[in-house]
Amino acid sequence: MSATAGSHSLAFRVMRLCRPSFHVENPLQLDPLDLLTGEDIFDDPSAASHLPRLFSRSKASTNKSGEADLTYRNRFELQNPTDAMGIPGFLVLPQSFGRAIYLGETFCSYISINNSSNFEVKDVMIKAEIQTERQRILLLDTSKSPVESIRSGGRYDFIVEHDVKELGAHTLVCTALYNDNDGERKYLPQFFKFIVANPLSVRTKVRTVKDNTFLEACIENHTKSNLYMDQVDFEPAQNWSTTILKADEHYSEINCQTREIFKPPILIRSGGGIYNYLYQLRMSSHGSEQVKVEGSNILGKFQITWRANLGEPGRLQTQHILGSPISHKEIELQLVEVPSKTISGMPFLIHLKLINQTDKEMGPFEVWMSGGNSHEKSITVNGLQKLVLPKVEASGSTDFNLNLIATRLGVQKITGITVFDVRDKKTYDPLPDLEIFVDAD
């Protein structure tokens, strides 16, 4: 068995068989009337009545009824104004093997093995595989039932398909084992390379406003063609439900006569175009406070199906989208009451509650106002800067007051009220800022 280079009777030829495209052109076709007459000729009604007859030609240009039209008039004469659109309906075969292919698409190729010698070859075992960095995938193997013979000038054709799931360099490896005319068993390997690139990136942002979680997704198109977004679905995780939020239709769309048959498609421009989607998420289980799980908060993932020319599909799934992490809080500091009126320079009390959310006794605690020198802050503790709280039993709570004084008028912030666990030497996040209005005397 020789794997020599040098004369092989057989050779592989390949053609990418992704979907065809419509032929598009800028045609040079005119109505002869617009060529042979001045543009204002129809102002003259006698012209208007006689000229069309002069130029009329039967619409059924050629066929069984009449004689054949042996001219190239269709390359010059406009049959209908809309012919100027330049999309007559011809389809064109894909033009190059190496054209970019993207993750999520299907690689499809026509493979033809030709016998260009003057003699017959026999017992042809053909194999086609895809070789990537990580693996070798078998697409076709005729070893179990080899092709008995390929005559001189003959051909054996097949079409292979492979869903592309890896990035980077791929090689279509075609091999043939055959008996040539001398009875010699020959081995022909041929390699056809192509590269798989990433078509899209999905950037997400999660925002929580009160009880609502909003998920914003921005899809960016890295391919060389415009991508039609056939389906972009967010699949929420188990305890979430989702609604997509869309902008209202523009009034011009609603009143448009052709609305039922013609909706503008969601099309993301090639080479960096983007489109944004917005979803509202809700926790579907009630009383979810108890169900909060320590660690990450998985919201769900995206399933995206796009289409390129003539509906060439591609499919991708994103990784899990995470919400803000939920930490199980050991203590909770709540603001219970704030006086309805605060006067500048006059001390006031705010009523707070410290809750122990664990099943063990905690404390004692120290409470103070943190952040900045006291003369920078407009509201400070009046009196002892540090307040000591006794231990709190498991699942229990303790109420206390903070004595504060405001030094400036207007809207001011009570900020930086911090709790420190003396025993565990742990500082907790401060109470969120609270705004109050400070009146004059």
Added chain:
Amino acid sequence: MDVEQNDGQTLTSDLQALSVSDPLSNQFSSLNDLCYEASSLQELASRGSWRSILDKVVRARKLSLLQKPHEHLIYLCYNVLALTKLRKYGEASEELDSLEDFDSARYKYETHPEHYPNRSGSMVPFALRWIHAEIPQRLGKRQETLDRLYSLLDFVRTKLKEKESKNMNFCVDRWKKREAFLISSISSHHLSHKEFSVCLALLRQLLNSDPSNPILLSKLGYIQMQLGDLEGSKALFNRVETLMTEGNPGALLDEVQFKNLVNRNKALIYLVGKDYVSAVREYEECIERDPTDVVAINNKALCLMYLRDLSDSIKVLENALERIPTVALNETIVVNLCSMYELAYVNHSDIKRTLSNWIARVAPDDFDSSCTRI
């Protein structure tokens, strides 16, 4: 246009006011009445003999065969068209530079009363305005072409308003056709640059004023199919089929053409669903009905390829070129055939050369032979 009439016919837009015109002195009885040897120009253009047109123009100018101002304009127009067809864009541009502004007095009938005693208005052929707009893009200045085309669209719409306000119905129809032509032309520029959203927005305007045009609806369907919106294209094709069953093509298509359009649209739907067998069947129905339906022939050949039948796909295209060369010989079919040759033959240059030689004998002057990729 020989305006020496038997009576001093006054121009009026009220047809009723005119006396019955004498057919013998009808100034529009033949093409040659419009312009010196116009029928010859038409004949040469129909045959694609653009080089002969160039020769004819040179001769007419040299021998001063053109008597009237409008004839010079028409000959210039054919000259520019021929140069553009032959891809001599620089020369075409130079010819156009020799013109004054289209709206100048020089190109109005009333400026030349000795030639046109009773006529007023512009003698500029509308085609000349359009070609003038198209040339820059072919010289690499795409933006200039778009600007000119959009300005021309404004010009057409102004004329349309003017004629509508004067109830000049004969004119309105013509200017409406020009408007549709321009919008379609502008769309083709956006389409070839894949600016689909702009293109669709423009064509929706067209559709709003002509919602039952099956050709327009079908082409919109092709565009949606091209960008991947298969559901959208289906909806448009369904509308076309409904129009056919309602029996209302609006005199745009005859029965055979309409049926073939519907079949071809159906075939496309099968094709995108990968049901190539059904697509071939639809195309065969078209070809049976009209053996010169080259779109059906071409697309059928492609379907055969997707059915792994390379030999037959080649035969279909070769057969069409042999049987109906003047209809089938176009650059797209040749590109497809050459792709098939490259796949089918290791030594494909031989067979491509045979094809190329045949094309050289048969093709019109403007055929772009670079499509054989030899």
